[in-house]
Amino acid sequence: QKEVEQDPGPLSVPEGAIVSLNCTYSNSAFQYFMWYRQYSRKGPELLMYTYSSGNKEDGRFTAQVDKSSKYISLFIRDSQPSDSATYLCAMRTQGAQKLVFGQGTRLTINP
Amino acid sequence: DGGITQSPKYLFRKEGQNVTLSCEQNLNHDAMYWYRQDPGQGLRLIYYSQIVNDFQKGDIAEGYSVSREKKESFPLTVTSAQKNPTAFYLCASSMAGMNSYTFGSGTRLTVV
Secondary structure, eight states, X not given: OOSEEEOOOOEEEETTOOEEEEEEESOTTEEEEEEEEEXXXXXXXXXXXXXXXXXXXXXXXXXXXXXXXXXXXXEESSOOGXXXXXXXXXXXXXXXXXXXXXXXXXXEEEO | OOOEEEXXXXXXXXXXXXXXXXXXXXXXXXXXXXXEEETTTEEEEXXXXXXXXXXXXXXXXXXXXXXXXXXXXOOEEEOTTOSOOOEEEEEXXXXXXXXXXXXXXXXXXXXX
């Protein structure tokens, strides 16, 4: 079993829809949670970062962490075609330098 | 502008050849990483280095080698021992203790 599981999709939704992307994990020691966005043939870029449990909002994006369920989510409101990309969750434990990534979910927003 | 530069963008390798992928950063980051990305498998860590002249194996180090002689540079050699090297290779860097990795634009390696 992988430490971090993410549905690879692909996920296709109409423009303006609310998108929910999710990851589950098995290591209860993970404390730092990130979402990266990767456009085709490019390197990933950091989108959201959350420490421990709770919600964080940045514009149309909301990241949620539920440590009791070992489940994290990224919500995208009012989705735009420019949001079409692969979204990767990543996490690490306290004191660890390296991140553990999920498989990535490929998202397409249709105009 | 600060960033990470990976070269070449595309690389073709014949069976039995070693090839070296370049990664240079001017962000003054301490740590550097090499990941391999295959469809449906996300990013898998090959090697990482937290300081000059030191590096550690990641989850899939077999068939790869690295060096870290300068803070700015972390080249990856894909040896002939790597049986399935066709993939997208990503280099990243970060400050010690920081969660934000800066990634390069990747090198797509194809075996012909």
